[in-house]
Amino acid sequence: MGLLSDERWQVFLDATIGGDEELLSLREQAEEDDVPIIRRECEFFMNWLFGTIRPRRVLEIGTAIGYSSLYIWKVACRESCLITTIEMDEKRADQAEANFKKYGATEAISLLRGDATLLLADLKDQYDLIFLDAAKGQYITMLPDIKRLLTEGGVLLCDNILVENDTLRSRYALERRDRTIHKRMRQFLDEICRDKDLITDILPIGDGISVSTKCRTAASGSQS
Ligand code: SAH
Ligand code: MG
Numbered sequence: 001m002g003l004l005s006d007e008r009w010q011v012f013l014d015a016t017i018g019g020d021e022e023l024l025s026l027r028e029q030a031e032e033d034d035v036p037i038i039r040r041e042c043e044f045f046m047n048w049l050f051g052t053i054r055p056r057r058v059l060e061i062g063t064a065i066g067y068s069s070l071y072i073w074k075v076a077c078r079e080s081c082l083i084t085t086i087e088m089d090e091k092r093a094d095q096a097e098a099n100f101k102k103y104g105a106t107e108a109i110s111l112l113r114g115d116a117t118l119l120l121a122d123l124k125d126q127y128d129l130i131f132l133d134a135a136k137g138q139y140i141t142m143l144p145d146i147k148r149l150l151t152e153g154g155v156l157l158c159d160n161i162l163v164e165n166d167t168l169r170s171r172y173a174l175e176r177r178d179r180t181i182h183k184r185m186r187q188f189l190d191e192i193c194r195d196k197d198l199i200t201d202i203l204p205i206g207d208g209i210s211v212s213t214k215c216r217t218a219a220s221g222s223q224s
Helices: 006-016 024-032 040-053 067-076 090-102 116-122 136-149 176-194 218-223
Strands: 057-061 082-087 109-113 127-132 150-159 198-203 209-214
Touching (some): 006 040, 024 067, 040 127, 040 209, 090 109, 116 136
Parallel strands (some): 082 109
16 A cells, blocks of 8 residues: 555544444444454445435345444435345344344345345346445356446445455465455456446455446436
């Protein structure tokens, strides 16, 4: 990270942007239990992005214990969005439900239990913002459904696209077991960067994020 250490950067961001501490105890619980929730600097970016776009309908893939859903709803969207979130791990889904209750979010956040690679096909609604934060080797598989579910002008935000910097390395520098994720993540990034329907950027925030806007068609563009 240039001349500064990552740690110095984190401290600087925390001190300068700071922000809402309402969910601090939930963050601490997740960190204690080794649940991989969004990093603080990703959270700051989401606060800006969601606060600017003000999405009404949000789809999240990868709920874990509900930290990012609650952050999106309570902090970034100022309690003005509806979220559908998908989690396949039963125990984490139970914890997420309990946390949604605890923070008064049960009317705004609905949890779907199951494998998103299967569940996405059944979804019919469209979403202004989709946050993809699930198994990294499956991003590419989910992309066609995600594109279908995104409104024109809608935004797809993906977390962990750098896979702890593995994505930047040559596949030969990686352990054999990490090569499949590496290959699929590279394919996914190539795809979202080349897709004519998407405008994409990749940013070194947290574990790396990508952000893509689904282009408006000429017809819908001329109306606005
Ligand atoms: N977004 C959360 C963290 C999610 S961690 C936060 O920042 O607070 C990733 C989660 O995705 C894990 O709990 C894992 O069980 C879930 N997951 C991975 N692949 C999935 C899939 N195909 N369908 C549903 N959930 C999935
Ligand atoms: Mg993540």
